[in-house]
Amino acid sequence: MMEKEFTLTKEQQVEVERQLAFLQRGVVEIVPEADFRKKIEKSVVTGKPLKIKLGMDPSAPDVHIGHTVPLHKLRQFQELGHEIQMLIGDFTGRIGDPTGKSETRKQLTDEEVKKNAETYVEQYGKILDMDKVTIYYNSEWLKPLQFEDVVKLAANMTVARMLERDDFEKRYKSGQPISVHEFFYPLMQGYDSVALDTDIEVGGTDQKFNLLMGRTLQEAYGKEKQVALTLPLIEGLDGERKMSKSLNNYIGIDEAPNEIFGKSMSIPDELMIKYYKLATDLPMEEIEKLEADLADGSVHPRDAKMNLGALFVEMYHGKEAAEEARNYFQTVFQKRSLPTDIPETKWEGESPIWIVDLLVELNMQSSKGEARRMIQNGGVKINEEKVEDVQLQVEVEDGMILQVGKRKFMKLTK
Amino acid sequence: MMEKEFTLTKEQQVEVERQLAFLQRGVVEIVPEADFRKKIEKSVVTGKPLKIKLGMDPSAPDVHIGHTVPLHKLRQFQELGHEIQMLIGDFTGRIGDPTGKSETRKQLTDEEVKKNAETYVEQYGKILDMDKVTIYYNSEWLKPLQFEDVVKLAANMTVARMLERDDFEKRYKSGQPISVHEFFYPLMQGYDSVALDTDIEVGGTDQKFNLLMGRTLQEAYGKEKQVALTLPLIEGLDGERKMSKSLNNYIGIDEAPNEIFGKSMSIPDELMIKYYKLATDLPMEEIEKLEADLADGSVHPRDAKMNLGALFVEMYHGKEAAEEARNYFQTVFQKRSLPTDIPETKWEGESPIWIVDLLVELNMQSSKGEARRMIQNGGVKINEEKVEDVQLQVEVEDGMILQVGKRKFMKLTK
Numbered sequence: 001m002m003e004k005e006f007t008l009t010k011e012q013q014v015e016v017e018r019q020l021a022f023l024q025r026g027v028v029e030i031v032p033e034a035d036f037r038k039k040i041e042k043s044v045v046t047g048k049p050l051k052i053k054l055g056m057d058p059s060a061p062d063v064h065i066g067h068t069v070p071l072h073k074l075r076q077f078q079e080l081g082h083e084i085q086m087l088i089g090d091f092t093g094r095i096g097d098p099t100g101k102s103e104t105r106k107q108l109t110d111e112e113v114k115k116n117a118e119t120y121v122e123q124y125g126k127i128l129d130m131d132k133v134t135i136y137y138n139s140e141w142l143k144p145l146q147f148e149d150v151v152k153l154a155a156n157m158t159v160a161r162m163l164e165r166d167d168f169e170k171r172y173k174s175g176q177p178i179s180v181h182e183f184f185y186p187l188m189q190g191y192d193s194v195a196l197d198t199d200i201e202v203g204g205t206d207q208k209f210n211l212l213m214g215r216t217l218q219e220a221y222g223k224e225k226q227v228a229l230t231l232p233l234i235e236g237l238d239g240e241r242k243m244s245k246s247l248n249n250y251i252g253i254d255e256a257p258n259e260i261f262g263k264s265m266s267i268p269d270e271l272m273i274k275y276y277k278l279a280t281d282l283p284m285e286e287i288e289k290l291e292a293d294l295a296d297g298s299v300h301p302r303d304a305k306m307n308l309g310a311l312f313v314e315m316y317h318g319k320e321a322a323e324e325a326r327n328y329f330q331t332v333f334q335k336r337s338l339p340t341d342i343p344e345t346k347w348e349g350e351s352p353i354w355i356v357d358l359l360v361e362l363n364m365q366s367s368k369g370e371a372r373r374m375i376q377n378g379g380v381k382i383n384e385e386k387v388e389d390v391q392l393q394v395e396v397e398d399g400m401i402l403q404v405g406k407r408k409f410m411k412l413t414k
Numbered sequence: 415m416m417e418k419e420f421t422l423t424k425e426q427q428v429e430v431e432r433q434l435a436f437l438q439r440g441v442v443e444i445v446p447e448a449d450f451r452k453k454i455e456k457s458v459v460t461g462k463p464l465k466i467k468l469g470m471d472p473s474a475p476d477v478h479i480g481h482t483v484p485l486h487k488l489r490q491f492q493e494l495g496h497e498i499q500m501l502i503g504d505f506t507g508r509i510g511d512p513t514g515k516s517e518t519r520k521q522l523t524d525e526e527v528k529k530n531a532e533t534y535v536e537q538y539g540k541i542l543d544m545d546k547v548t549i550y551y552n553s554e555w556l557k558p559l560q561f562e563d564v565v566k567l568a569a570n571m572t573v574a575r576m577l578e579r580d581d582f583e584k585r586y587k588s589g590q591p592i593s594v595h596e597f598f599y600p601l602m603q604g605y606d607s608v609a610l611d612t613d614i615e616v617g618g619t620d621q622k623f624n625l626l627m628g629r630t631l632q633e634a635y636g637k638e639k640q641v642a643l644t645l646p647l648i649e650g651l652d653g654e655r656k657m658s659k660s661l662n663n664y665i666g667i668d669e670a671p672n673e674i675f676g677k678s679m680s681i682p683d684e685l686m687i688k689y690y691k692l693a694t695d696l697p698m699e700e701i702e703k704l705e706a707d708l709a710d711g712s713v714h715p716r717d718a719k720m721n722l723g724a725l726f727v728e729m730y731h732g733k734e735a736a737e738e739a740r741n742y743f744q745t746v747f748q749k750r751s752l753p754t755d756i757p758e759t760k761w762e763g764e765s766p767i768w769i770v771d772l773l774v775e776l777n778m779q780s781s782k783g784e785a786r787r788m789i790q791n792g793g794v795k796i797n798e799e800k801v802e803d804v805q806l807q808v809e810v811e812d813g814m815i816l817q818v819g820k821r822k823f824m825k826l827t828k
Contacts, residue, residue: 095562098569147559148509154595155512159573160586162594172574180576180597181568187594
């Protein structure tokens with residue numbers, strides 16, 4: 001379907017450019033760019049919001065930071081006044097995996113679908129304004145389709161093009177079986193866009209094929225073609241592989257504040273800015289400034305990471321929880337950090353023994369006077385607990401750790 | 415599903431062997447042979463007929479001799495008391511080609527489907543006992559299938575196995591598009607066998623893949639698996655390519671008796687026995703005798719072919735028509751046959767001229783007496799018409815053909 005050309009006022013042109021620039025954040029690809037501009041122009045001129053679709057699998061309602069990347073993009077569309085279509089792919093969920101081979105594609109009851117959808121709404125509500133989101137269940141239009149309709153649907157796609165999809169191609173070439181029904185999943189996703197008159201569909205780079213399927217099918221059904229907008233897949237805490245629950249390299253948005261904060265601290269330095277851009281709503285100018293500050297050393301990566309952790313906790317548990325998590329981390333983790341290469345000494349002397357004698361006999365202090373002063377200054381710890389009493393009689397235990405000052409450690413064995 | 419083993423009486427064993435031997439006629443492959451035997455055994459022991467399926471395309475009701483090959487096999491099954499399932503594939507006919515590319519796969523109305531089916535019944539009734547044939551329309555069980563059922567159906571087959579089908583493989587490798595919906599056709603055909611509890615499905619060798627699909631799907635749906643019985647594709651009158659309407663190398667069973675007879679006479683000698691075996695019901699012993707007689711020269715191929723033509727006409731138009739066609743052929747065609755290398759002579763003599771003078775001047779007879787006797791004996795023809803009058807004055811015309819006896823010809827030019 002041809003789109004109309006519009007004549008824009010100067011003001012409208014400025015608005016179009018503003019939206020295009022704002023929506024560029026973190027994007028990998030917009031296919032095709034020209035249609036994207038036309039759609040934004042049309043919306044600006046007519047005042048009608050665009051329809052932005054995001055599909056989700058109803059069988060996996062545990063959302064992690066990786067899943068939130070497209071949500072932040074939707075939030076940006078929301079901020080510009082566009083309309084969000086949240087598509088729950090319940091039709092396939094209700095079927096499950098008909099081959100019975102897939103464990104991840106379990107058959108869901110109506111109740112489970114509904115419960116999972118509610119979980120999404122609750123979790124996504126932390127990023128999106130859910131009052132401005134419409135939720136759709138695709139069984140509404142897929143379930144009533146009859147064999148004849150399915151034949152006509154499938155006629156719009158060739159086998160060769162299906163096998164161009166990355167995962168299909170790999171499996172086909174390596175001789176792994178692809179069931180014929182798997183070809184339906186992209187067709188269903190594309191047909192959802194036909195049913196919903198979607199303008200723009202958002203997804204990870206691994207979704208590009210499916211997003212373009214929507215375009216193809218909309219054209220076949222005489223509708224205006226959607227634009228595909230892809231976003232990066234975020235690496236998990238290992239810094240290498242895509243964040244996923246099965247790889248245990250994820251930060252779940254429903255995890256406890258201290259968990260979220262602590263896991264955030266283990267994000268590799270070089271990925272931090274990517275997380276900021278894709279998984280927070282911090283304005284781009286601030287992220288760019290932070291990037292410069294990190295580059296010239298005026299901000300320490302650890303501090304930047306703490307701020308990121310605090311942003312995550314704030315998003316999912318509120319401001320207060322964020323402050324508490326930061327404090328907890330600082331008191332418990334940051335101050336408690338023990339080196340991993342503590343020297344060991346087998347203790348064969350007496351026990352209990354006066355702490356001052358112990359430090360001198362272990363050569364951790366050169367004199368009793370020095371040892372006494374160190375204790376009085378709070379510089380001596382047993383098992384990470386400060387020794388407050390200079391007269392302390394120590395019951396030596398296997399594995400006991402002594403610390404003198406910041407860097408001197410000794411582990412006792414018996 | 416496992417089939418029961420039976421203990422057969424001596425008599426039953428003999429009957430099983432009789433059926434197996436009888437049904438071997440012209441068969442290319444039975445897959446698997448062991449199941450075929452088991453099914454026959456079960457039928458002999460229980461007295462229950464087997465269900466033999468033949469599918470047909472409702473869009474092409476013009477039956478030619480090539481189409482009748484499986485019908486003769488069905489007739490043999492009928493003679494053994496088995497039950498014939500004639501399956502009209504009306505479901506796909508009603509859909510047509512959803513891509514609009516195929517001219518042969520036109521969308522049919524209910525009325526057309528019905529009319530074509532009636533044509534089948536009428537035409538097939540010339541070979542089969544239609545009172546013992548049940549006609550099924552697959553839209554009965556395919557039309558009500560919903561998307562969910564289709565997904566489950568398709569889950570039983572892999573893309574790789576689909577692409578092993580000869581025509582798909584060729585098209586895929588040569589880069590010709592295969593629409594995804596084309597994968598449904600073999601699935602539909604296989605599902606028909608599920609719906610009909612078919613025991614044996616009969617088809618040409620090009621149908622093997624589809625016949626085995628029925629087996630696969632029956633197993634998936636917890637049914638007893640059918641056996642695939644394939645038959646040769648018969649070459650057309652050109653002796654090379656499969657008989658087909660589009661190649662114009664066919665004998666249509668609805669053609670006029672003289673057409674059928676005449677076309678039969680142009681069957682290449684080396685294919686005659688194949689036609690006898692596959693497209694007539696002449697008992698095998700007679701065919702084998704004929705084969706021997708042809709080999710030792712005691713029967714002339716022309717006569718064997720005339721008998722074949724007469725058999726065809728008898729099958730489709732009755733005994734009387736067969737005799738008439740044979741006579742017509744003999745009087746009109748056989749006696750009229752002119753050699754292709756007739757010598758030419760430019761006639762510069764007088765015209766009209768007495769026939770006796772003409773023959774002598776052309777050196778076709780050595781004397782007027784000889785010429786006169788030859789005419790009186792009916793041995794002289796002009797333009798294939800016998801010269802009855804010895805006094806005939808001939809008006810010489812360009813292209814006029816003179817014949818004396820069986821082998822002497824002359825063409826006159828002016």
